[in-house]
Amino acid sequence: MRVFLIGAGQVGTTIVEALHEDHEITVLDTEGSRLQALTSRFDVAVFEGNGTSRKDLAAAGIGRADLVIACTSRDEVNIVAGMFSRREAEKATTVIRTSSSEYVELWREGQLDVDFVVSSELETAYAISSILGVPAARQTDVFADGQVQVGEFDVDEDASADVVGVPLRNASLPSDSKVAAIIRGDELILPRGDEVIRHGDRIVVIGSPAAAKAWSELLWPEGGIVRDVVIYGAGRVGSAIARVLREQGLSVRMIEAQRDQARRAAEAFPDVRVFNASGFDPDFLERERIGQAQAAIFAMRDDAKNQYAASLARVHGVPFTVAIAHEAVSISAFEQAGIDVSVNPRAVTAEEIVRFAHDPRMQQVAMLEGNRFEVLDVTTRDTSRYIGMAFRDMPVHGSLIGAIVRNGTAIFPHGDDVLEAGDRVIIFTEAANAPWVVEAL
Amino acid sequence: MTHAAARIGRRRRIAIDLWAVFNLVGSLGKYLGLAVIFPIAVALWYSEPFWPYLLSGAVTSGLGVVLERATARPDTRLGVREGFLVVALTWLLAAAFASMPYLLAGGAQLSSPIDAYFEGMSGFTTTGASVVTDFDDLDQSLLMWRQFTQWLGGMGIIVLAIAVLPRLRVGGRQMMESELPGPEIGALSERIRSTARRLWVLYAVLTILQAVVLAGLGWAGVDEAMTPFKAIAHALATMPTGGFSTEPRSIEGFSAETQWVIAVFMLIAGANFALLYKAFVRRRLRLLPRDEEFRLYVALVLGASVAITVMLWGYGISEGEAAVRAAVFQTLSIVTTTGFATTDFAVWPAVMLLAIFALMFVGGSAGSTGGGIKVVRHLLLGKILRREIDQTLSPEVVMPIRLNNAPVDERTLRAIAFFILLYVGMWAVGASVIAIDSAVSNVGLGTLDALAVSATALGNIGPAFGLAGPMGSFAELGDVSKITMIGLMWAGRLEILPVVVLLTRHYWRL
Numbered sequence: 001m002r003v004f005l006i007g008a009g010q011v012g013t014t015i016v017e018a019l020h021e022d023h024e025i026t027v028l029d030t031e032g033s034r035l036q037a038l039t040s041r042f043d044v045a046v047f048e049g050n051g052t053s054r055k056d057l058a059a060a061g062i063g064r065a066d067l068v069i070a071c072t073s074r075d076e077v078n079i080v081a082g083m084f085s086r087r088e089a090e091k092a093t094t095v096i097r098t099s100s101s102e103y104v105e106l107w108r109e110g111q112l113d114v115d116f117v118v119s120s121e122l123e124t125a126y127a128i129s130s131i132l133g134v135p136a137a138r139q140t141d142v143f144a145d146g147q148v149q150v151g152e153f154d155v156d157e158d159a160s161a162d163v164v165g166v167p168l169r170n171a172s173l174p175s176d177s178k179v180a181a182i183i184r185g186d187e188l189i190l191p192r193g194d195e196v197i198r199h200g201d202r203i204v205v206i207g208s209p210a211a212a213k214a215w216s217e218l219l220w221p222e223g224g225i226v227r228d229v230v231i232y233g234a235g236r237v238g239s240a241i242a243r244v245l246r247e248q249g250l251s252v253r254m255i256e257a258q259r260d261q262a263r264r265a266a267e268a269f270p271d272v273r274v275f276n277a278s279g280f281d282p283d284f285l286e287r288e289r290i291g292q293a294q295a296a297i298f299a300m301r302d303d304a305k306n307q308y309a310a311s312l313a314r315v316h317g318v319p320f321t322v323a324i325a326h327e328a329v330s331i332s333a334f335e336q337a338g339i340d341v342s343v344n345p346r347a348v349t350a351e352e353i354v355r356f357a358h359d360p361r362m363q364q365v366a367m368l369e370g371n372r373f374e375v376l377d378v379t380t381r382d383t384s385r386y387i388g389m390a391f392r393d394m395p396v397h398g399s400l401i402g403a404i405v406r407n408g409t410a411i412f413p414h415g416d417d418v419l420e421a422g423d424r425v426i427i428f429t430e431a432a433n434a435p436w437v438v439e440a441l
Numbered sequence: 442m443t444h445a446a447a448r449i450g451r452r453r454r455i456a457i458d459l460w461a462v463f464n465l466v467g468s469l470g471k472y473l474g475l476a477v478i479f480p481i482a483v484a485l486w487y488s489e490p491f492w493p494y495l496l497s498g499a500v501t502s503g504l505g506v507v508l509e510r511a512t513a514r515p516d517t518r519l520g521v522r523e524g525f526l527v528v529a530l531t532w533l534l535a536a537a538f539a540s541m542p543y544l545l546a547g548g549a550q551l552s553s554p555i556d557a558y559f560e561g562m563s564g565f566t567t568t569g570a571s572v573v574t575d576f577d578d579l580d581q582s583l584l585m586w587r588q589f590t591q592w593l594g595g596m597g598i599i600v601l602a603i604a605v606l607p608r609l610r611v612g613g614r615q616m617m618e619s620e621l622p623g624p625e626i627g628a629l630s631e632r633i634r635s636t637a638r639r640l641w642v643l644y645a646v647l648t649i650l651q652a653v654v655l656a657g658l659g660w661a662g663v664d665e666a667m668t669p670f671k672a673i674a675h676a677l678a679t680m681p682t683g684g685f686s687t688e689p690r691s692i693e694g695f696s697a698e699t700q701w702v703i704a705v706f707m708l709i710a711g712a713n714f715a716l717l718y719k720a721f722v723r724r725r726l727r728l729l730p731r732d733e734e735f736r737l738y739v740a741l742v743l744g745a746s747v748a749i750t751v752m753l754w755g756y757g758i759s760e761g762e763a764a765v766r767a768a769v770f771q772t773l774s775i776v777t778t779t780g781f782a783t784t785d786f787a788v789w790p791a792v793m794l795l796a797i798f799a800l801m802f803v804g805g806s807a808g809s810t811g812g813g814i815k816v817v818r819h820l821l822l823g824k825i826l827r828r829e830i831d832q833t834l835s836p837e838v839v840m841p842i843r844l845n846n847a848p849v850d851e852r853t854l855r856a857i858a859f860f861i862l863l864y865v866g867m868w869a870v871g872a873s874v875i876a877i878d879s880a881v882s883n884v885g886l887g888t889l890d891a892l893a894v895s896a897t898a899l900g901n902i903g904p905a906f907g908l909a910g911p912m913g914s915f916a917e918l919g920d921v922s923k924i925t926m927i928g929l930m931w932a933g934r935l936e937i938l939p940v941v942v943l944l945t946r947h948y949w950r951l
Contacts, residue, residue: 277837
């Protein structure tokens with residue numbers, strides 16, 4: 001597939017990273033230095049030019065593209081580029097990135113002439129909302145209209161003895177779920193029945209949302225359901241998170257240092273208590289009992305502030321902290337600082353955009369552990385050689401089927417179940433294997 | 442090129458364009474004089490002398506034309522500053538215009554210029570306080586003129602609320618915000634003129650409807666006392682929440698049905714006209730229960746009616762339907778600042794007087810013809826207080842105050858608190874002056890009576906307690922008290938601020 005990418009920033013780079021092996025990519029950006037950095041790492045064509053210039057787009061060869069992705073950090077550029085792409089490359093699928101939920105609304109109403117609109121803020125908010133649903137998970141994603149959830153969990157000292165130190169076939173695991181992988185240091189294990197989960201492992205579980213919650217409770221027995229959240233930062237990201245969490249009925253408090261921003265948030269969310277405070281003042285944290293919240297989300301613009309505020313919130317007793325990491329490098333720093341989960345909006349956005357580049361049979365992709373593993377949602381072909389084969393007879397090949405969706409219902413298959421044509425398969429695989437897996441099914 | 446020193450010229454210290462103000466007031470007076478056509482027609486119908494009205498109209502229009510011509514200047518500025526003075530002067534001069542027929546045809550009881558001006562101001566501010574004691578001595582046309590001044594005053598208030606006050610706040614934001622708190626009126630139509638015209642039509646249609654219903658009751662024999670003349674007269678005083686009556690004992694002499702009809706129209710007159718327009722003309726009735734001010738207005742009326750019914754029954758003053766009717770009517774009359782009465786509440790026990798007294802501070806809805814503090818200001822003040830209490834505990838919490846789900850500007854909120862403070866202050870000063878004057882000039886006005894007289898004037902209600910009760914008259918009050926009341930009626934009608942602004946030095950001089 002020929003992919004034309006406008007914008008070589010963080011989102012663009014992440015997309016290139018995920019797609020460069022299987023696709024022919026052209027990247028257009030105004031800054032030569034960014035393009036140079038990109039060519040030194042990946043085999044992509046680059047063009048220095050303006051995404052809002054039809055001439056530049058045409059010269060860079062947008063007309064030959066099958067997929068046009070406009071993912072600069074500026075909404076206006078993306079919209080104009082998307083518009084020109086419609087004219088220059090009539091057959092291409094056009095995807096634009098936006099940071100405004102208003103454009104998403106417009107697109108849903110059919111007012112914006114592009115195929116897909118991906119909003120960093122909304123994707124981030126959805127990601128955070130699914131994390132709060134399964135608080136023990138480091139990372140989680142939902143598939144098949146919410147019927148299948150994939151979660152990545154750390155197994156630490158608190159984990160229940162029901163699952164740790166027992167061969168998997170003997171362990172009392174939550175029903176409708178499967179351990180897809182065990183990550184032990186740098187090693188990846190696709191577990192068989194005799195494998196044992198140990199403390200310090202990181203595991204990937206595929207199962208129903210209820211099973212994912214059950215896993216969360218097994219691995220974090222003290223934890224409950226998150227009903228009460230404090231959000232630091234009422235900017236676009238913070239507000240999007242607040243909106244999504246309020247829609248799910250969570251009780252939300254917000255802390256925002258800028259007076260105007262705080263006022264806007266308070267006007268937008270009548271049932272959210274908004275504080276005009278930095279969140280770094282111990283007196284304030286104590287007086288407002290911020291420590292009593294079940295979870296805190298740090299969505300301020302500055303990663304350093306997020307990290308410090310998260311540590312401070314921990315000190316005041318907040319049990320679960322989720323921080324936005326605007327810079328990819330912050331993720332490991334946050335992990336060091338004891339923040340439970342970090343979310344990089346650009347990575348989330350890139351992940352969402354990448355799925356448009358996959359085979360049309362593919363519904364959705366999740367990337368885990370950086371980009372080492374992927375979870376794919378693929379519809380099987382009639383001609384696949386695995387049709388009619390029982391799951392226990394299938395080869396391993398560094399991948400594992402976690403669930404199938406048959407006639408709209410999720411099934412968590414056992415060894416003697418048989419794959420049928422037209423099944424949607426939720427499959428966990430190493431990233432390098434992904435094209436082979438899609439091909440085989 | 443002229444020399445710089447020559448260009449600098451004289452010092453110009455007057456901050457407002459008086460020519461423009463007089464010019465506009467003159468042109469308003471020119472048209473106002475035409476209002477005498479109605480009493481002239483009534484006088485001709487009843488074969489009464491019509492020359493007092495003709496003379497009053499001629500003088501008013503004539504002076505208006507002269508003033509307009511004399512002050513015409515090529516480049517005048519009519520901005521926010523000038524607007525305050527225009528509004529203030531217009532009501533002063535309209536009251537003078539209204540008082541001319543009283544002086545010319547009112548006989549002995551209206552022969553004093555202060556009494557005549559009092560009656561005129563009470564009419565044009567839709568107050569309804571009267572110095573008339575002998576109603577039989579007045580011509581039918583003069584009685585109708587009293588009612589008609591209230592109706593004209595009500596029309597003026599609609600324009601004031603829609604066209605003038607919002608425009609004044611364009612520049613004088615912090616002073617004028619409190620005139621139109623929230624999203625009413627302005628949102629009704631982009632163009633102020635057409636909005637005003639629509640609300641005028643609504644106002645006129647409701648007046649005609651009430652007159653027809655009342656006349657119908659009389660014609661059908663339900664109410665023997667209700668003649669077409671009285672039907673028109675009382676309709677003219679209900680929609681503007683005026684309260685003048687052609688009867689010495691207000692509405693008491695009419696049947697129960699008439700009293701209920703008038704109560705319903707008072708309820709309507711005390712609601713926001715823009716809201717009524719949307720609800721009834723645009724057929725969006727759901728807006729009524731959704732409007733926070735309307736909900737509180739109805740709740741207050743219901744609550745007070747129940748309380749007063751219980752007290753009337755408990756004290757054995759009346760019972761059954763009569764008690765409910767008396768309670769509902771008096772409550773509506775005071776809350777909407779109309780000032781009619783079906784019973785002499787001045788003789789009620791002290792607890793009930795206090796209840797009536799408290800209702801005097803409610804006022805109608807914003808965007809109605811009612812005066813007083815107004816329901817929406819109470820509503821927002823309550824919300825401000827609740828927030829203050831909350832912020833005592835959590836100083837950092839940000840709580841925008843909402844009215845009908847829309848956040849209200851902080852400056853508006855400050856202006857509302859300031860308005861209420863000013864209102865109460867002005868009421869207290871007025872009450873003191875009236876109490877002292879009554880004591881000095883040996884008028885039998887008690888302390889609570891004096892407090893009520895000040896409140897009734899400032900709130901444009903009408904009746905007070907004691908000798909100034911609903912069946913009494915303000916005639917016995919001293920001149921100082923009457924002048925004070927004139928001032929209070931005037932200031933209260935203009936929502937105080939435009940009047941107070943005129944008292945500041947920097948309004949006039951740089």
